[in-house]
Amino acid sequence: MDREAIQKEWEAGNLIAPSVNIYETEDNFVARINMPGVKKGGAEVKMAGGELLVYGRVTRDEIPSDSYVLKEIEDGNYYRVFRVNDAIDVAKIKAKLEDGVLTITLPKHERIKPREIPIEADFEK
DSSP, X not given: OXXXXXXXXHHTTOEEOOOEEEEEOSSEEEEEEEOTTEEEXXXXXXXXXXXXXXXXXXXXXXXXXXXXXXXXXXXXXEEXXXXXXXXXXXXGOEXXXXXXXXXXXXXXXXXXXXXXXXXXXXXXX
């Protein structure tokens, strides 16, 4: 993923910011990113400088060139950047692409997860 080339493509208006839902579980943050038309091998995820970079490539021959009567759905390549803080264990991030949805699991560091604190009993002898 060449950040400079992608930035030029973004500035030229050739990239689409995909829609995303992010939710939190006890152990993870999970991002579900819609990238219709992106096939296996067409998505890239990279961590750099505290940012999670997501790029999805759509094969141009799959973009219809018909004369549209109504065209509301954008088509093209996807790009999105997310700032990631130190609460995430970046070494354990996982990504999976299925049916045009890229799911990225961002595990929380153990140190920020809620935990039970045992209360010691006061025993007098």
